[in-house]
Amino acid sequence: MKTTIGFIGLGNLGTPIAKNLIAAGYHLQVYNRTLSKIDELDQTSITKCGSPAEAAKSVNFIITVLANDAVLRQTVVGDEGILKTLPLNAIHISMSTIAPDTAEELADLHKQAGNSYLASPVFGRPDAAAAKMLWTCISGEAEVKEAAKPILECTSREVIDFGEKVGSAxxxxxxxxxxxxxxxxxxxxxxxxxxxxxxxxxxxxxxxxxxxxxxxxxxxxxxxxxxxxxxxxxxxxxxxxxxxxxxxxxxxxxxxxxxxxxxxxxxxxxxxxxxxxxxxxxxxxxxxxxxxxxx
Amino acid sequence: MKTTIGFIGLGNLGTPIAKNLIAAGYHLQVYNRTLSKIDELDQTSITKCGSPAEAAKSVNFIITVLANDAVLRQTVVGDEGILKTLPLNAIHISMSTIAPDTAEELADLHKQAGNSYLASPVFGRPDAAAAKMLWTCISGEAEVKEAAKPILECTSREVIDFGEKVGSAxxxxxxxxxxxxxxxxxxxxxxxxxxxxxxxxxxxxxxxxxxxxxxxxxxxxxxxxxxxxxxxxxxxxxxxxxxxxxxxxxxxxxxxxxxxxxxxxxxxxxxxxxxxxxxxxxxxxxxxxxxxxxx
Amino acid sequence: MKTTIGFIGLGNLGTPIAKNLIAAGYHLQVYNRTLSKIDELDQTSITKCGSPAEAAKSVNFIITVLANDAVLRQTVVGDEGILKTLPLNAIHISMSTIAPDTAEELADLHKQAGNSYLASPVFGRPDAAAAKMLWTCISGEAEVKEAAKPILECTSREVIDFGEKVGSAxxxxxxxxxxxxxxxxxxxxxxxxxxxxxxxxxxxxxxxxxxxxxxxxxxxxxxxxxxxxxxxxxxxxxxxxxxxxxxxxxxxxxxxxxxxxxxxxxxxxxxxxxxxxxxxxxxxxxxxxxxxxxx
Amino acid sequence: MKTTIGFIGLGNLGTPIAKNLIAAGYHLQVYNRTLSKIDELDQTSITKCGSPAEAAKSVNFIITVLANDAVLRQTVVGDEGILKTLPLNAIHISMSTIAPDTAEELADLHKQAGNSYLASPVFGRPDAAAAKMLWTCISGEAEVKEAAKPILECTSREVIDFGEKVGSAxxxxxxxxxxxxxxxxxxxxxxxxxxxxxxxxxxxxxxxxxxxxxxxxxxxxxxxxxxxxxxxxxxxxxxxxxxxxxxxxxxxxxxxxxxxxxxxxxxxxxxxxxxxxxxxxxxxxxxxxxxxxxx
Missing domain, CATH: 1.10.1040.10 (N-(1-d-carboxylethyl)-l-norvaline Dehydrogenase; domain 2)
Structure with missing residues (x-):
């Protein structure tokens, strides 16, 4: 039986990452602002969601690949944000390129909600993502990094650890x-x-x-x-x-x-x-x- | 019987280059402002010279590795400069990092004197020079480049040709x-x-x-x-x-x-x-x- | 009988401006974070206030001379901010050097509260302020500018109008x-x-x-x-x-x-x-x- | 009887300066690369010259207002340069905007020739020159400055002395x-x-x-x-x-x-x-x- 992961953000980079995860055997609960992008994915391996909150429901991991700090913040704390539903002890794997203080602010909010935030921005263009050749930089709590690694490795050439301070990556x-x-x-x-x-x-x-x-x-x-x-x-x-x-x-x-x-x-x-x-x-x-x- | 080459400039880069040429079997007529530097070389393979003109006497090739445009110009056109003695059809292999217009000016002077100038600046630190791992960039007339190549290859990882225009390298x-x-x-x-x-x-x-x-x-x-x-x-x-x-x-x-x-x-x-x-x-x-x- | 004006911010610039207004015959309701600064003013012409809201009570004009956008925003919208008490149709004369979008945001909030915001930053060092030699740049609604001018002229060499758009000054x-x-x-x-x-x-x-x-x-x-x-x-x-x-x-x-x-x-x-x-x-x-x- | 001065350079600035000198009663020996420019001047107050050397003949002062270092240097040391004819003890008043080391080099050459060089670049656009409103900055030997001042004052609002070091002006x-x-x-x-x-x-x-x-x-x-x-x-x-x-x-x-x-x-x-x-x-x-x- 497949493990289900939440996934938000099917941009140039998000789409090949999602495909890699599907190829690795995960089932994805996918939300994307532009719905048509979801059609590119193997429909038997995904569940379409109408909001971030829906994508975050009942999963142990939710991945976000978004354009900037404002969009990510809204996706987390908005009225239909993932904090509304993400289970206790679940992990938000955040791949967007954002400011370290935004990362720290969101990490605090997740902590208060009883779950975790992992900074995991990636280096690589879309074709590198498609080839599972991204370099993924992570920072955050040791056990969170440990838990997320198998997922990150499905789409990365290498996962590099930059310590405990959440904004470092x-x-x-x-x-x-x-x-x-x-x-x-x-x-x-x-x-x-x-x-x-x-x-x-x-x-x-x-x-x-x-x-x-x-x-x-x-x-x-x-x-x-x-x-x-x-x-x-x-x-x-x-x-x-x-x-x-x-x-x-x-x-x-x-x-x-x-x-x-x-x-x-x-x-x-x-x-x-x-x-x-x-x-x-x-x-x-x-x-x-x-x-x-x-x- | 060994071929003799003129060699001027035993700085951090010139010294290992001179050694490479000696190792490759050339005999060097060496001039250096600081005489003591010449003692570092195998004395059986060199002739000490008292001036650039002396180093340039009766050779087919003279190599210069000097600090800047002014020193090189003086070495070429000075009272005891190499133009005073360099034979007809000989080639001046100029490895210094200088301005293209200086290169073109010196090339003209050599042409008037009936011999040739080859721009051949090198990339690499002293240890790369010692390991014959320099990248040597050359530009000038085709037959001049052809003639100089065997010498340059003694000290280079690769010799890259940037065309006929003398200042290009x-x-x-x-x-x-x-x-x-x-x-x-x-x-x-x-x-x-x-x-x-x-x-x-x-x-x-x-x-x-x-x-x-x-x-x-x-x-x-x-x-x-x-x-x-x-x-x-x-x-x-x-x-x-x-x-x-x-x-x-x-x-x-x-x-x-x-x-x-x-x-x-x-x-x-x-x-x-x-x-x-x-x-x-x-x-x-x-x-x-x-x-x-x-x- | 003296007219009463609210006044917030006794910094290097605010203090001489307050003194000019007192000299011109106004009574001031003064608030300043550091209380001791208030002692420098003629005590018969002022009323000490414990908060921005208190300084803004029952006045037609309130002047602020503060350090930056954040302090000014807090002074306006904070729990004890001037919006809590400023009467209908009163005018907030804002002399701080702040961003135009902050000015526009505050102007909107004042409008919603039924009163007005006037951008009126000043040029001049403290000694120019003391000599009533400031250049005061204003922008905002015509009638608001008209109403505030007599007050501004007490402390300015010249009042220059930069139009209706509130952030222009x-x-x-x-x-x-x-x-x-x-x-x-x-x-x-x-x-x-x-x-x-x-x-x-x-x-x-x-x-x-x-x-x-x-x-x-x-x-x-x-x-x-x-x-x-x-x-x-x-x-x-x-x-x-x-x-x-x-x-x-x-x-x-x-x-x-x-x-x-x-x-x-x-x-x-x-x-x-x-x-x-x-x-x-x-x-x-x-x-x-x-x-x-x-x- | 009018005093004669050499004058070289009828550009945008040189022309009004020449006119000021004529207005002040001087007779000019004028040289300009473009001959037609000379026709703008009062012909009874000038002598047309065919070279810098001719303009410098038998005068106590020669003024140059030229475009750059190279043109000035050529005008001084060229085959028909002013050094060829400028009398002993005469003064070259150099108004061009040039580098201080060029000024010093030319000052040395004049000294060797038994005459003097005065750095006297001017501030002001052509209309200021026409109105005798230039600010003239001078540096050089005290007696040279003293001697040149009456001439400079014919075309300047003020002559400011920057000391003995010739390049300072x-x-x-x-x-x-x-x-x-x-x-x-x-x-x-x-x-x-x-x-x-x-x-x-x-x-x-x-x-x-x-x-x-x-x-x-x-x-x-x-x-x-x-x-x-x-x-x-x-x-x-x-x-x-x-x-x-x-x-x-x-x-x-x-x-x-x-x-x-x-x-x-x-x-x-x-x-x-x-x-x-x-x-x-x-x-x-x-x-x-x-x-x-x-x-």
């Missing part, structure tokens, strides 16, 4: 997105400068991606930026901007001046201010720099 | 150093912010170095920055600042606004202005950020 | 503080660079303050920055940082990239991160730049 | 242009942000120009930026960029990190990279910010 996740964005900006600047000296952007990007910078970030985004090919859209500028705003918030909260974070924030803001919403975040950096350089 | 080299410096700044910002949230810098650095950023730059400098361990010094802040100034110059020449390059330049300038010359460039970034953040 | 106030901070940063950079070339900072500051930049900001702060004399403290780094954070917030809300605002924000954040709270904001800029320049 | 001039550019950037950011909140740019600019920032810079450029009216062109973006590059050079030479200078430099560089040469420098700032903000 979120700090790591936001740091990582900052580093990805900084990598795109640096490549955009370097490759555009090279281009203006008559050096082929593509050859430069390939060289660095195969040598000093032979890491996934520099290979995939490096190619996009070098070739100025920003489609298909993998991750939108707006989501990137949300992350950049979170970095600024963390810079302020922690009193850490982060000049690169300011450049990144403004680069994305220019793209949004110009109305190019929906563009891939790599375009915000790549085209932002080439526009400024007049090429 | 220099543009790539400067771009790369910019990207390395940007990587250090981004790690310093991210790891310091994480630290101030109570997350262990070392664990964060290890995580990124093993996953999204599993490239040499992020592993080696990531560890130094995470652990705030900036010794032994591998590459000084002053040399890093020279590179950062070259990036700004290229940004201006090519009309490419490069905001990250400005942050980097100022980070190094603060360290120099405070009199901390001689420190490793990773310290300029790492300690620069932690100082600003009060930790 | 706050936008202007925050813009002005941004421009003051930018002026300090620019002077700190210029005068330090001049100093390092052996040019006397004081003479340079005096020259600019008497010629191209002969405006109050450049004279007063220019002298402080040139002489590196940052005492007595007129406006703390923390208050400056609050303003810088408001600017960033407005930059984000309005989708206006403001690179100068980022530099300013980080300059103040460095000072705070290093624990130099309580310093004058001119020191954050002046000493921030000289520290970075090693002088 | 140039440092002050470059600092001032930096502060003017920073003022334009800050206004552009503030007024655009205000606009996006629905506040009238013009009213905001007028308010600040009449109150806290009631200095010429904020009134004139403030109006242009507020009204987005960048014509007629008073000072081109390219000249502004030359100044911004000089500031960066001075920042490097003096080891003074100047983050505002970087922002300014890039703002102008974007405009130039996009091919909008010939635009007023106020447009580079004003339109640069509104473009980025999408308005």
């Amino acid at each position: 979120n700090v790591v996740k936001i740091s990582g997105n900052f580093m990805i964005q900084a990598s795109m900006e640096m490549m955009a600047e370097a490759y555009t400068m090279a281009e203006k000296f008559g050096v082929d952007r593509g050859i430069v990007a390939e060289f660095f991606g195969n040598t000093l910078f032979n890491a996934p970030i520099f290979k995939s985004y490096g190619k996009a930026i070098a070739e100025k090919k920003y489609e298909p859209v993998g991750f939108t500028t707006e989501l990137g901007y949300k992350d950049a705003s979170l970095v600024l918030k963390l810079s302020q909260q922690s009193k850490t001046p982060m000049p690169f974070a300011n450049i990144i924030h403004n680069r994305l803001l220019v793209t949004i201010a110009k109305g190019r919403t929906g563009a891939d975040w790599a375009e915000a950096f790549g085209k932002g720099v080439t526009d400024d350089a007049g090429v | 220099n543009v790539v080299k400067i771009s790369g150093n910019f990207m390395i410096q940007a990587s250090m700044e981004m790690m310093a910002e991210a790891y310091t912010m994480a630290e101030k949230f109570g997350v262990d810098r070392g664990i964060v650095a290890e995580f990124f170095g093993n996953t999204l950023f599993n490239a040499p730059i992020f592993k080696s400098y990531g560890k130094a920055i995470a652990e705030k361990k900036y010794e032994p010094v591998g590459f000084t802040t002053e040399l890093g600042y020279k590179d950062a100034s070259l990036v700004l110059k290229l940004s201006q020449q090519s009309k490419t606004p490069m905001p990250f390059a400005n942050i980097i330049h100022n980070r190094l300038l603060v360290t120099i202005a405070k009199g901390r010359t001689g420190a490793d460039w990773a310290e300029a970034f790492g300690k620069g950020v932690t100082d600003d953040a009060g930790v | 706050n936008v202007v106030k925050i813009s002005g503080n941004f421009m003051i901070q930018a002026s300090m940063e620019m002077m700190a950079e210029a005068y330090t660079m001049a100093e390092k070339f052996g040019v006397d900072r004081g003479i340079v500051a005096e020259f600019f303050g008497n010629t191209l930049f002969n405006a109050p900001i450049f004279k007063s702060y220019g002298k402080a920055i040139a002489e590196k004399k940052y005492e007595p403290v007129g406006f703390t780094t923390e208050l400056g940082y609050k303003d810088a954070s408001l600017v960033l917030k407005l930059s984000q809300q309005s989708k206006t990239p403001m690179p100068f605002a980022n530099i300013i924000h980080n300059r103040l954040l460095v000072t705070i991160a290093k624990g130099r709270t309580g310093a004058d904001w001119a020191e954050a800029f002046g000493k921030g730049v000289t520290d970075d320049a090693g002088v | 140039n440092v002050v001039k470059i600092s001032g242009n930096f502060m003017i550019q920073a003022s334009m950037e800050m206004m552009a950011e503030a007024y655009t942000m205000a606009e996006k909140f629905g506040v009238d740019r013009g009213i905001v600019a007028e308010f600040f120009g009449n109150t806290l920032f009631n200095a010429p810079i904020f009134k004139s450029y403030g109006k242009a930026i507020a009204e987005k009216k960048y014509e007629p062109v008073g000072f081109t973006t390219e000249l502004g960029y030359k100044d911004a590059s000089l500031v960066l050079k001075l920042s490097q030479q003096s080891k003074t990190p100047m983050p505002f200078a970087n922002i300014i430099h890039n703002r102008l560089l974007v405009t130039i990279a996009k091919g909008r040469t010939g635009a007023d420098w106020a447009e580079a700032f004003g339109k640069g910010v509104t473009d980025d903000a999408g308005v």
Whole structure:
């Protein structure tokens, strides 16, 4: 007999994660704001729910993969939020990229309700999720992490533990997105400068991606930026901007001046201010720099 | 019978390169401003020279590994410069990190003298040079590159060709150093912010170095920055600042606004202005950020 | 018979404003968190109150001069807030430097309560307030502005109308503080660079303050920055940082990239991160730049 | 009988200065690259010259008002440069905005030739020059300054002495242009942000120009930026960029990190990279910010 898990959030990342869990033999109680997205899943393995509260009913685990702090908070504490129904001792596995203080606030609310919150944001694009190749960062109480691990492993290449403090995994996740964005900006600047000296952007990007910078970030985004090919859209500028705003918030909260974070924030803001919403975040950096350089 | 090559510049990088050439069977006519450095080499394989001109006499190839544009220019065109003696059709293999316009100026002078200049800056720290693991970027005339390759391969992991335009390899080299410096700044910002949230810098650095950023730059400098361990010094802040100034110059020449390059330049300038010359460039970034953040 | 006005907030600015109103013949119902500050006022012209609600009882006008958005919001909507008692048709004259959306939120709440909110932030340091030389920026409904003007004129050099939209005066106030901070940063950079070339900072500051930049900001702060004399403290780094954070917030809300605002924000954040709270904001800029320049 | 002065450089600023000198009773030996410009002057008061050397022949004073360091250097040391003919003990009054080390280099050359160099850059736009309202900054030897003063006073509102060190007046001039550019950037950011909140740019600019920032810079450029009216062109973006590059050079030479200078430099560089040469420098700032903000 299959174990049932609650699941909320069928976005670009949530959908392949849900499929992985189904493939691993779980039955899902699924809620998604846009109902049609639920039709993509194997219907024999899911139960459609009309609210977060319904998805959280009678389960030991509920997973959320949502867009931002506000949506997640509403999903937890709203009138039909999961706190209304989540059983005692159940665990909320929260995969969204949110601020650490939101994580801590929600963890407190879960504690008061007699259940638990696990910060478990993930690194990886949708295709990595589909291939069960996400890196999942977790932080929270030891026994909660222990209990959630088998579920997380169904969709992760590796589960990395960042300790007991509940917001820590979120700090790591936001740091990582900052580093990805900084990598795109640096490549955009370097490759555009090279281009203006008559050096082929593509050859430069390939060289660095195969040598000093032979890491996934520099290979995939490096190619996009070098070739100025920003489609298909993998991750939108707006989501990137949300992350950049979170970095600024963390810079302020922690009193850490982060000049690169300011450049990144403004680069994305220019793209949004110009109305190019929906563009891939790599375009915000790549085209932002080439526009400024007049090429 | 051994082939003789001229060799000028026994710095941190020049010395292991010279040793590799000796190991490969070449005899070297060596000039170095500081004579004592020459004693480190196998004396049976070298001839000590009293000037660049002497080192360039009767050879088909002369290699220079020098600190900056001014020193290289003086070595080529000075009263005892290599142009005074370098034979017709000989090749000057120039490994220094210099501006592309300096490379083009020197290439013209060599052409007028009836011989050739090959831009061949290298990526790698001294230990990589000792292990014959440098990445050597070359640009110049096809037959010159062809002729120089066997020599370059004695000391390189790979020789990458960036075309006929003589300054191109220099543009790539400067771009790369910019990207390395940007990587250090981004790690310093991210790891310091994480630290101030109570997350262990070392664990964060290890995580990124093993996953999204599993490239040499992020592993080696990531560890130094995470652990705030900036010794032994591998590459000084002053040399890093020279590179950062070259990036700004290229940004201006090519009309490419490069905001990250400005942050980097100022980070190094603060360290120099405070009199901390001689420190490793990773310290300029790492300690620069932690100082600003009060930790 | 004297008219009675409610008055909340006896800080550096609130105290001289209260004194001006007393001098103009008003009787004040005063509330201040720190009671001892009330003793500075002429006791025959005031009534001490134990809460904002008490200060707002039976008056046609209540003035607030508070530190930030959170304190003001609490003063309005708290359990003992002014909304509990402020009569119908009364006007809340709000002089604090706060975000425009806070102003709009409070204006809505007042409207629902049957009374009115007038944004009226002021420019000027405490000595300007004492000399009735403040510039008061107002925005709100026409009849509310009309009604409040005689009171505002008791303490202002000029009352400037920025229209009906309630947050506009706050936008202007925050813009002005941004421009003051930018002026300090620019002077700190210029005068330090001049100093390092052996040019006397004081003479340079005096020259600019008497010629191209002969405006109050450049004279007063220019002298402080040139002489590196940052005492007595007129406006703390923390208050400056609050303003810088408001600017960033407005930059984000309005989708206006403001690179100068980022530099300013980080300059103040460095000072705070290093624990130099309580310093004058001119020191954050002046000493921030000289520290970075090693002088 | 009229005293004769050499005069080189009839640009936007040189022409009104020449006219002032003629009005004051001097006879000018004029050289200008573009001959037609000489026709604008009263022909009875001038002698047309075919080279700098000719203009410098037999005079006690020669004035140069040129575009940049390279042109000035060529004018002094070129084959037909003024050093070829300038009499012993004559004085070269150099009004161009150039780097202090260029000034010092030229001062040395003049000294070797037995005559003198006086740094005397000026502040003021062409209309100020026409009205004899320039601020002239001087530095050099006391007796040289003394001798030149009567001539400078014919075209200045005030002559300000910055000491004996020959480059000091140039440092002050470059600092001032930096502060003017920073003022334009800050206004552009503030007024655009205000606009996006629905506040009238013009009213905001007028308010600040009449109150806290009631200095010429904020009134004139403030109006242009507020009204987005960048014509007629008073000072081109390219000249502004030359100044911004000089500031960066001075920042490097003096080891003074100047983050505002970087922002300014890039703002102008974007405009130039996009091919909008010939635009007023106020447009580079004003339109640069509104473009980025999408308005």
